[in-house]
Amino acid sequence: MRDREGNLTIKVDPKWIDLAQEFRRKPFGGHTPALQELLALMRTAPIEGRYFLWLSKPHTEWTLAKMSDTRPLKPTLIGPSFTSLEEAEWHVFKLRWEQLTGQKLPIN
Amino acid sequence: MVSVMGYADRRSVRVGEHIQFKVSVDGAPTYRATIVRLIGAQTFPAPHAPEFKVEVMACPVNGEHKGQHHEIPIGSYAEIPTHPKLSRLTSCTLAASIWPTLPGSGEQAILGTVDGAGGLGLHLDKEGRLALVVGGQHFVLPRKLRPRRWCFVAASLDAETGTAIVYAREAELYQFDTLGAANQRFAKVPTPAPSERPFRIAAAHDGPKAIRHFNGKIERPRVLGRALSLTDLGRLALAGPAGPAHIDAIADWDLSRDISSEIVSDLSHNGLWGRTVNLPTRAVAGSNWNAERHDWRAVPDQYGAIHFHDDDIYDALWPTAFEVTIPAGWKSTTYALHLEAGDAEFWVPFFVRPKHGEAKARCAFLVPTCTYAAYANFRSRVEGRWSELYHGRVTVLDRTDFLMEEYPDLGSSTYDPHRDGSLTLYSSMMRPVTNFRPTGRVYKFCQDMFFIAWLEHRRIPYEIVTDDDLHAEGIAAISDYACIFTGSHPEYYSTEMLDAVESFLRRGGRFMYLGGNGFYWRTAYHPTLPGVVEVRRAGQGFLASDVERESHMSFTGEIAGTWHRVGRPPNLIAGVGMVTQGFDACTGYRRTKESHDPRAAFIFEGVREEVVGDFGVLMGGAAGYEIDRHDVALGSPRHSLRLASSFNHTNVYDISVPAFTDLVPKWSEDAPDPVRADIVFFETPGGGAVFSVGSIAWSGSLSWNGYDNNIDRITRNVLMRFIDPTPFRMPEGA
Numbered sequence: 082m083r084d085r086e087g088n089l090t091i092k093v094d095p096k097w098i099d100l101a102q103e104f105r106r107k108p109f110g111g112h113t114p115a116l117q118e119l120l121a122l123m124r125t126a127p128i129e130g131r132y133f134l135w136l137s138k139p140h141t142e143w144t145l146a147k148m149s150d151t152r153p154l155k156p157t158l159i160g161p162s163f164t165s166l167e168e169a170e171w172h173v174f175k176l177r178w179e180q181l182t183g184q185k186l187p188i189n
Numbered sequence: 190m191v192s193v194m195g196y197a198d199r200r201s202v203r204v205g206e207h208i209q210f211k212v213s214v215d216g217a218p219t220y221r222a223t224i225v226r227l228i229g230a231q232t233f234p235a236p237h238a239p240e241f242k243v244e245v246m247a248c249p250v251n252g253e254h255k256g257q258h259h260e261i262p263i264g265s266y267a268e269i270p271t272h273p274k275l276s277r278l279t280s281c282t283l284a285a286s287i288w289p290t291l292p293g294s295g296e297q298a299i300l301g302t303v304d305g306a307g308g309l310g311l312h313l314d315k316e317g318r319l320a321l322v323v324g325g326q327h328f329v330l331p332r333k334l335r336p337r338r339w340c341f342v343a344a345s346l347d348a349e350t351g352t353a354i355v356y357a358r359e360a361e362l363y364q365f366d367t368l369g370a371a372n373q374r375f376a377k378v379p380t381p382a383p384s385e386r387p388f389r390i391a392a393a394h395d396g397p398k399a400i401r402h403f404n405g406k407i408e409r410p411r412v413l414g415r416a417l418s419l420t421d422l423g424r425l426a427l428a429g430p431a432g433p434a435h436i437d438a439i440a441d442w443d444l445s446r447d448i449s450s451e452i453v454s455d456l457s458h459n460g461l462w463g464r465t466v467n468l469p470t471r472a473v474a475g476s477n478w479n480a481e482r483h484d485w486r487a488v489p490d491q492y493g494a495i496h497f498h499d500d501d502i503y504d505a506l507w508p509t510a511f512e513v514t515i516p517a518g519w520k521s522t523t524y525a526l527h528l529e530a531g532d533a534e535f536w537v538p539f540f541v542r543p544k545h546g547e548a549k550a551r552c553a554f555l556v557p558t559c560t561y562a563a564y565a566n567f568r569s570r571v572e573g574r575w576s577e578l579y580h581g582r583v584t585v586l587d588r589t590d591f592l593m594e595e596y597p598d599l600g601s602s603t604y605d606p607h608r609d610g611s612l613t614l615y616s617s618m619m620r621p622v623t624n625f626r627p628t629g630r631v632y633k634f635c636q637d638m639f640f641i642a643w644l645e646h647r648r649i650p651y652e653i654v655t656d657d658d659l660h661a662e663g664i665a666a667i668s669d670y671a672c673i674f675t676g677s678h679p680e681y682y683s684t685e686m687l688d689a690v691e692s693f694l695r696r697g698g699r700f701m702y703l704g705g706n707g708f709y710w711r712t713a714y715h716p717t718l719p720g721v722v723e724v725r726r727a728g729q730g731f732l733a734s735d736v737e738r739e740s741h742m743s744f745t746g747e748i749a750g751t752w753h754r755v756g757r758p759p760n761l762i763a764g765v766g767m768v769t770q771g772f773d774a775c776t777g778y779r780r781t782k783e784s785h786d787p788r789a790a791f792i793f794e795g796v797r798e799e800v801v802g803d804f805g806v807l808m809g810g811a812a813g814y815e816i817d818r819h820d821v822a823l824g825s826p827r828h829s830l831r832l833a834s835s836f837n838h839t840n841v842y843d844i845s846v847p848a849f850t851d852l853v854p855k856w857s858e859d860a861p862d863p864v865r866a867d868i869v870f871f872e873t874p875g876g877g878a879v880f881s882v883g884s885i886a887w888s889g890s891l892s893w894n895g896y897d898n899n900i901d902r903i904t905r906n907v908l909m910r911f912i913d914p915t916p917f918r919m920p921e922g923a
C-alpha cells in the first residue's frame with residue numbers, strides 16, 4: 082500500500098501479468114481483490130504529475146493528459162486521443178504499470 | 190488564454206421578476222451573451238442519450254458586450270467603520286487570543302489599521318512571530334507562535350515615553366506542554382499617526398483592498414485606552430476570554446454574540462460595532478472550551494472565536510453586467526446565460542417559476558439547488574488524491590474544471606479543505622461556479638437535465654420549484670401541485686425543506702424521489718444572506734477534525750451532521766437511505782415478490798421484465814453511482830413495499846461502505862447483498878404516496894432506446910397516478 086506521503090510500501094511484481102490481463106478484459110466492473118488492490122495503488126498516487134483524461138470532444142473523444150508537478154495544477158496534453166474510455170483506461174494502466182514495476186507490460 | 194465567467198444574484202426567478210448577471214472576461218475586449226432555454230445537456234451521443242437542445246430566447250441582452258475583468262476579493266475579515274476613537278489612537282493596548290493555523294506563511298494581521306507605512310496593528314510577521322506594527326516599523330517578539338495553539342497576544346504602546354511591550358502567553362486547557370509568557374520591551378517606538386482606514390480584525394489594508402489575511406481563530410479582540418503594564422498584561426491573559434467589557438476598553442469585541450449573523454458586537458460604551466466580510470467561520474470552540482457542551486447556544490462564551498481563512502469567499506461583488514426581466518410568455522423550466530469569448534464559454538443556469546398564484550401544471554420538478562450550492566466549485570475532484578479511487582476510473586476533466594486552478598480565488602465547496610487544512614463549511618453561489626452547467630461531468634445539474642429532456646419528450650406539463658424556494662416559502666412553494674419529483678441527487682436538505690415535504694405528504698401530496706443519496710446531510714441556509722449554505726460533517730470525521738466540538742450550525746444553532754445522526758434518517762421520508770457509492774459501473778434491479786402486490790400494480794403496468802433498468806447511458810444501468818437501501822430498522826415505513834433491488838454491484842462500491850454505514854467491507858468479486866439500491870413505494874395517511882428509486886443513475890436510463898424502455902414506463906406510470914387526485918389508502922393494518 083502507500084504511506085501517508087503517498088510512497089509505496091510494497092513492490093509491484095512485474096510477474097503479475099494475470100492481473101493486467103484481467104484488467105484488459107474488463108477495465109470497469111467487478112475485479113478480483115488482488116487487482117482491486119493494485120488499482121488502489123495506481124489510483125492513489127499523489128495528484129501532482131498524475132495522468133488524467135482531457136475531454137477533448139464532448140463525451141466522444143478523450144486525450145491523455147498529465148497534471149503539473151506543482152500547484153496550482155496545470156494540465157499538459159500529451160496524447161494520444163481515444164474514442165473509447167476502455168482503451169484510454171487500458172493505456173493509462175500500462176503507463177502506471179511501467180511506473181510501478183520499471184518494466185513495460187509485455188501484452189497489448 | 191481567454192476566459193469568461195459569470196454568476197447571477199439568484200437561481201430561481203418568477204415570471205415578471207428580475208435576475209441580475211455578473212460577468213468578467215479575461216484576455217478579450219468583448220464577450221457574447223445569449224439567454225437560452227436548456228433541454229437536455231451536452232452528454233453522450235444519441236440515440237440512447239437525449240439530444241442537447243439550446244433554444245435562444247428573444248431577449249434584449251443577447252449580443253456582444255464590452256468586457257471587463259473583475260477580481261474576486263477572497264479572504265475573510267471583520268471591519269469596523271472608521272471612528273475617531275479608533276483613528277487617533279496614541280497610548281493604547283491591542284490584545285486578543287489567537288489560534289493561528291498557518292504561522293510563518295507570510296505576514297498576517299490580527300487587528301489594526303495598517304496600510305503600508307501608516308496605521309497601527311498587531312500582526313504575525315512572515316516568520317510567525319508577534320509584532321507591533323506602527324509607522325511601518327515592526328517591533329517583534331522573537332518567539333515563533335506555534336500552529337493550532339491558543340495564545341494570548343498583546344502590544345502595549347506608551348506614546349508619552351515612546352516605549353512598547355509586546356507580549357504573548359500560550360494558554361490552552363488540557364495541554365501539558367504549553368509555553369509560558371514571553372515579552373519584549375522596545376524603546377523609540379513612534380506615536381501612531383491618525384488613520385482614516387476602517388479598523389480591521391484579521392486583515393490589513395492596501396488602499397481599499399484587504400490584504401495580509403489571518404488564518405486561524407481570533408477571540409475577544411480588544412483595544413484599550415491606555416498602555417497596560419506587564420503585570421496588567423499578565424492579568425488580562427489569565428482572565429480568559431469571557432466576561433464584561435474591560436474597564437479601559439475603547440473597543441472590546443465579544444465574538445460570542447450574534448454568532449448566526451455578520452455582526453461583530455462591541456461591549457464598550459463606544460458602540461464600535463462591525464461586520465464580518467466573506468463569512469469567516471463562526472460557532473467555533475474558543476480557548477476556554479471545557480469539553481462539556483457541543484451546542485454553542487448553551488455556552489456561547491465558550492464559542493467566542495471566529496475562524497478566519499484567506500480563502501473564504503461569500504460574494505464576488507462584481508457589478509451587474511445586465512438585468513433580465515422574465516417575460517410573461519416564458520415557460521417555467523430551465524434557462525441559462527451562455528457566455529462566449531474567443532474559444533472560451535461559461536454557463537450561468539437559472540430556473541423560471543410561474544407568477545405567484547399562476548401555477549397550472551399538476552406536477553413540479555424540485556430542482557436540488559441546495560445540493561448544487563454545497564458542491565459549488567468541488568475542487569477535490571480536480572485536486573483530491575482519493576477521487577479516482579472511489580470513482581473506479583481515470584478522472585475526466587475539461588477547461589472549465591481547470592478554471593479553479595487558473596483562478597484560485599473562485600474558492601471551494603463544502604468538500605474541500607481551506608488552505609490551512611480546516612474543512613470549508615460555507616459554500617456560496619454568489620461567485621462563478623464551474624460545476625453548475627449543462628456540460629462536462631454528467632452529474633448534478635448536468636444530469637438533472639435528463640429529467641427536463643424526458644419531460645419535454647413525453648410532453649408532460651410540469652413547472653419548476655427549487656430547493657431555495659422550498660426553504661424560503663415552505664409548503665407554500667409546492668402546495669399548488671399534486672406531485673413533486675426530485676432531481677438525481679437531492680443530498681443536502683435544510684430542516685425547513687424536509688418539514689415542507691413531510692407536510693405536503695401529510696396533506697395528500699405525492700413525492701417521487703428519483704435519485705440517490707438524498708436527504709443525507711442537514712444543511713442550513715444563512716438567515717439573511719442569499720445563496721449560501723452551511724454543512725458541518727459531524728459524525729463523519731473522515732472529512733475533517735474538530736467536527737464534534739463544532740457540531741452545531743452557526744447559521745441556525747441546529748445539531749449538524751447527517752440526518753441519520755441527527756435522528757431523522759432519510760428512510761423516514763423516502764423509504765430508503767444511503768448505503769454507499771461507486772461510479773465505475775451501474776446495474777439493473779430485479780423485481781421482488783412485493784412488486785406483484787396489487788398496491789403496486791399501477792407501477793408495473795406494461796412492464797413484463799423481471800429485471801428492469803439493466804441499461805442506461807450512465808455506466809450501463811439505472812442503479813448506481815450513489816445508492817440507497819430500504820431498511821425498516823432505520824425508519825422505512827413498515828407498510829412500505831420493496832419493489833425491486835439492484836444486484837451485482839462492483840467492489841468499488843465496497844470501498845465507500847465504511848464511510849457511510851457500519852457494514853464491514855468485503856472486497857469480494859460480487860458485492861455483498863446489503864450493497865444495493867431499492868425501489869420502494871408506500872402510501873401516507875393523508876392520501877399521499879412516496880415512490881423512491883434509491884439511485885442517482887435512474888435518470889440515465891429514461892432516454893434509452895428512444896425513450897422506449899421499462900424505466901421510462903415505470904416513471905411515467907407513477908407520475909400519471911401521482912397527479913391523479915384519487916386518494917391513496919393506507920393498507921390494512923398499517
